[in-house]
Structure formats: C-alpha cells, structure tokens
Amino acid sequence: MSEDSERAxxxxxxxxxxxxxxxxxxxxxxxxxxxxPRRLALPGGFVFARESLEKAADRKFAGxxxxxxxxxxxxxxxxxxxxxxxxxxxxxxxxxxxHDLPDPPRGTxxxxxxxxxxxxxxxxxxxxxxxxxxxxxxAIAHLRAAVEDSTAAMDFCAESxxxxxxxxxxxxxxxxxxxxxxxxxxxxNVPGFIEPTGTFRQTSTxxxxxxFRRGGAVRLETPVLRPxx
Amino acid sequence: MSEDSERAxxxxxxxxxxxxxxxxxxxxxxxxxxxxPRRLALPGGFVFARESLEKAADRKFAGxxxxxxxxxxxxxxxxxxxxxxxxxxxxxxxxxxxHDLPDPPRGTxxxxxxxxxxxxxxxxxxxxxxxxxxxxxxAIAHLRAAVEDSTAAMDFCAESxxxxxxxxxxxxxxxxxxxxxxxxxxxxNVPGFIEPTGTFRQTSTxxxxxxFRRGGAVRLETPVLRPxx
DNA sequence: GCAAAAGTGTTTTGGATACACCCATGA
DNA sequence: TCATGGGTGTATCCAAAACACTTTTGC
Numbered sequence: 001m002s003e004d005s006e007r008a009x010x011x012x013x014x015x016x017x018x019x020x021x022x023x024x025x026x027x028x029x030x031x032x033x034x035x036x037p038r039r040l041a042l043p044g045g046f047v048f049a050r051e052s053l054e055k056a057a058d059r060k061f062a063g064x065x066x067x068x069x070x071x072x073x074x075x076x077x078x079x080x081x082x083x084x085x086x087x088x089x090x091x092x093x094x095x096x097x098x099h100d101l102p103d104p105p106r107g108t109x110x111x112x113x114x115x116x117x118x119x120x121x122x123x124x125x126x127x128x129x130x131x132x133x134x135x136x137x138x139a140i141a142h143l144r145a146a147v148e149d150s151t152a153a154m155d156f157c158a159e160s161x162x163x164x165x166x167x168x169x170x171x172x173x174x175x176x177x178x179x180x181x182x183x184x185x186x187x188x189n190v191p192g193f194i195e196p197t198g199t200f201r202q203t204s205t206x207x208x209x210x211x212f213r214r215g216g217a218v219r220l221e222t223p224v225l226r227p228x229x
Numbered sequence: 230m231s232e233d234s235e236r237a238x239x240x241x242x243x244x245x246x247x248x249x250x251x252x253x254x255x256x257x258x259x260x261x262x263x264x265x266p267r268r269l270a271l272p273g274g275f276v277f278a279r280e281s282l283e284k285a286a287d288r289k290f291a292g293x294x295x296x297x298x299x300x301x302x303x304x305x306x307x308x309x310x311x312x313x314x315x316x317x318x319x320x321x322x323x324x325x326x327x328h329d330l331p332d333p334p335r336g337t338x339x340x341x342x343x344x345x346x347x348x349x350x351x352x353x354x355x356x357x358x359x360x361x362x363x364x365x366x367x368a369i370a371h372l373r374a375a376v377e378d379s380t381a382a383m384d385f386c387a388e389s390x391x392x393x394x395x396x397x398x399x400x401x402x403x404x405x406x407x408x409x410x411x412x413x414x415x416x417x418n419v420p421g422f423i424e425p426t427g428t429f430r431q432t433s434t435x436x437x438x439x440x441f442r443r444g445g446a447v448r449l450e451t452p453v454l455r456p457x458x
Numbered sequence: 459g460c461a462a463a464a465g466t467g468t469t470t471t472g473g474a475t476a477c478a479c480c481c482a483t484g485a
Numbered sequence: 486t487c488a489t490g491g492g493t494g495t496a497t498c499c500a501a502a503a504c505a506c507t508t509t510t511g512c
Contacts (some may be wrong), residue, residue: 008278009238206490207482211333435463436509
C-alpha cells in the first residue's frame with residue numbers, strides 16, 4: 001500500500017482564547033456568530049492554503065475582534081471527528097494575553113466582539129458554541145501553570161506596573177488571595193523577573209507604589225508557587 | 230466574503246515519540262525510512278478521513294514498529310508551511326512511555342524499528358529526518374516537566390517496582406543524580422503516589438528492596454522537584 | 459571481609475507563612 | 486484623623502539537603 005493511498009485532507013481551523021483583566025476580572029473575548037449555531041463563540045476560523053496557523057490566528061483575531069495584534073501561543077489540538085456537527089474540523093487553540101484591552105470596535109465581520117468574564121463561561125452560566133467552553137478551560141489551565149514558572153503574568157500588565165497590580169493578576173488567575181507583604185518580597189527576590197523603573201505612581205489611596213518593568217528572565221529560576229489549599 | 234470561500238484542506242499527520250528506558254538509557258524508537266529522505270525518523274504518518282488523530286497515532290505506531298499499543302498523549306502541533314519540503318503537512322506529535330519495551334520485530338512496513346538513545350538525537354550525533362529532532366526535544370521537555378507533578382515517571386516502570394528503579398527514571402529523565410536516601414523518603418511521603426506491595430525483590434547486589442505499585446493519585450499534591458543547579 | 463544497594467536518624471538551612479509595625483497618601 | 490495600600494522586620498514552621506549510620510544481600 002502506498003503511503004499516500006488513504007491520505008485524507010482536512011479543513012484546519014484556529015480558535016483564539018484572548019484574555020485580559022478588566023474591571024478586576026479575568027475576561028475573554030467572544031464574538032456573536034451570525035451563522036448557526038447562533039451563539040457566542042471564541043474568535044477563530046479556517047486556515048488558508050498558504051498561511052501558517054499562527055498567521056491564520058492573527059488574521060482571525062484581527063478580523064473578528066478589530067483589536068490590535070496580540071502575541072499568541074499554541075495550546076492544543078481538538079480533533080474529535082464530531083466536535084463540529086456539520087463537518088469534521090481539526091482545530092488548534094491559541095492563547096493571547098493583553099493588558100486591559102479596549103472594547104472591540106463595532107461593525108466587524110462576525111458582529112460586535114465583547115469581553116466577558118471567564119468565570120461565567122467556566123461555570124456554564126454563559127454557554128458558548130461548539131466545545132469552546134472546553135477550549136477556554138484548557139487554555140486557563142495552561143495559564144495557571146504557566147504563571148508559576150514563566151513571566152506570563154506580566155503580559156496582563158502595562159509596560160510599567162506596580163507589585164500590587166501584578167499580585168492582583170496572580171490572584172485572579174489562580175482565584176486565591178495572596179498575602180501582599182510576602183508576595184512583595186517573593187517577587188522582588190526572583191532573579192531577573194522584574195526591575196524597578198525608579199518612578200513611583202499613585203494607584204488609588206495609600207502610599208505611592210514603586211513602578212517596575214520586565215526583567216531579562218523568561219523562565220523563572222525560583223517559581224512563584226500557587227498556594228496549596 | 231463567505232466563511233468557506235478560502236478554506237483549504239490539509240494533509241494531517243501524526244508523529245509518535247515512544248520512549249522507554251533500556252540498558253540504563255532513555256531511548257526513543259525510530260524507523261528506517263525507505264522513501265526519501267532515507268533517514269531515521271520517528272514513526273508516524275497521515276491521518277485517514279474517518280479516524281481520530283489518536284487512532285491514527287495508534288495505527289501508525291503499531292504498523293511501523295510492530296510493538297504493542299502504548300497510551301499516547303498529545304504534545305503539540307507543527308505547522309510551518311515548509312517543514313516537509315515535498316508538501317505542506319500539519320503534524321501533531323504524541324508521546325508514549327513504556328517499561329523496558331522489547332526490540333521491535335523485523336519486517337514491518339517501514340523497515341526495522343530500533344531503540345536508540347535519545348541523547349544521541351538531541352546532541353545531533355544521530356540526525357533524524359524532517360524536524361524530528363525538534364519534535365523529540367519538545368516531547369522530552371514536556372516529559373521533564375510532567376514527571377514533577379504527575380505519575381508519568383512510573384510509566385517507565387513495571388507494574389511492580391522498587392524505589393531505586395523509580396529514582397533511576399528521574400535521574401535519566403532529568404539527567405541529574407539524586408540522593409538515594411532523600412529521594413526514598415520524599416517519594417514515600419507524596420500522598421497517593423506509590424503503595425507497597427508487601428513483597429521484596431533482589432535487584433542486584435545489596436539488600437533486597439521493597440516492591441511498590443502505583444497509588445491512586447494521578448496528580449501529585451507535593452511535586453517532586455527537580456534540583457535547581 | 460568487602461562492596462553495594464536499601465532504609466533510618468539527625469542536623470542544618472532556606473524559603474514560605476504569619477503577622478506586627480511603620481510609611482505615605484487621599485479623603 | 487482615619488482608611489488604605491506600600492513596604493520592612495521578624496519569628497515560626499516545614500520541607501529539602503547533607504550525611505552518618507545500620508541492614509542485608511552477592512561475591
């Protein structure tokens with residue numbers, strides 16, 4: 001039997017889990033599908049013949065949300081033959097993280113995109129199309145592990161941020177409360193994680209906070225450990 | 230523009246990184262390709278129209294190595310348009326782990342399969358076809374992280390094993406040496422990781438070792454931490 | 459007896475935790 | 486003055502690391 005004899009070709013799609021923190025909540029961008037199933041869905045769509053999956057993800061994210069491009073990282077593949085009832089589709093999910101991203105402009109291809117709390121999707125109070133709830137769940141599980149030993153949490157922050165802001169990121173991603181004082185020291189002692197800008201900023205009330213920017217590290221020598229509980 | 234207008238279809242393939250420990254080395258199974266490029270390669274091949282990727286991976290692994298089926302877990306997607314010079318292929322990699330797997334039988338479809346040390350591939354002294362060195366590297370990176378907080382290391386062990394054998398798995402996967410005495414206590418204190426069978430076994434010289442089997446845990450509450458160094 | 463692996467006991471150390479306390483600001 | 490978040494000091498706890506030591510086997 002030739003290597004090619006039973007080879008099949010499949011439509012390949014990308015789904016984008018774009019996360020941000022707005023109004024003190026972890027939010028995901030969703031679009032209103034105008035075709036059946038007429039539900040909220042993650043942005044995504046089919047890959048063109050001559051583009052990479054990353055390109056397709058960038059294109060779909062821009063086209064369906066109207067937002068500026070976001071660095072995307074691959075999460076996993078969904079390939080169950082019946083996951084899209086209309087036709088077999090193989091989908092690769094991508095995760096993007098941004099700092100306090102703005103409301104998507106109206107009038108884009110898939111209808112207005114919106115930032116909705118991730119918690120509402122995870123607890124099923126806001127149903128999404130297809131298996132997009134699972135896709136979001138897997139992406140967030142990936143994120144929860146990633147912030148332990150990478151600088152991913154800072155992707156939620158502005159270029160310049162305070163340690164209190166960074167702490168809030170960890171609290172929202174892990175859904176825990178952290179001791180502010182111990183977090184402060186812990187973070188400052190992770191080699192290469194953050195470096196002070198030398199400036200200070202008034203966050204709300206209280207003493208002005210020192211501002212920091214990303215350090216050189218990408219991988220954290222000393223992981224930031226999520227509480228056991 | 231319709232959603233379907235530029236939709237393309239792609240050949241989708243699976244590559245299998247099957248690992249075992251033999252002769253005190255971490256080894257990966259490779260096959261001799263009989264078509265160009267005539268190199269050693271990971272087992273793998275194209276997905277059929279009506280089978281899942283997992284099924285395709287099982288089929289290819291069995292067909293090309295002649296070995297018994299192995300539980301496979303998905304690692305990642307390789308989709309660079311030029312990664313196969315002949316044609317664009319989207320490949321999903323799978324990782325399988327087995328205990329001291331036997332030499333593959335001869336005369337299978339892709340020529341004899343062999344277990345070769347993973348180190349030789351990683352340091353480029355044994356070149357593989359396509360980007361299979363990267364695929365192996367990524368799978369091993371995944372494994373190194375996985376053994377920290379999952380029971381994946383025990384997949385390299387027989388149903389019944391000694392703590393010394395399990396320690397050797399960690400040493401080979403991480404390429405470190407561990408203190409046997411501290412490892413012993415550490416492992417015995419991870420809740421649900423292992424449980425004693427009540428039997429003893431003579432491993433080589435020295436005092437007979439207690440035998441253990443898998444405990445109920447899948448996820449380790451207390452991770453087994455890789456040394457910093 | 460000797461080497462080698464299994465298993466136990468004990469000390470030290472470094473990081474996580476808990477929390478008292480001071481600092482600097484807005485209201 | 487008070488509330489609030491920023492930041493420091495410090496005692497406690499616990500697990501990892503280091504290592505001395507005993508046990509049980511093969512040679």
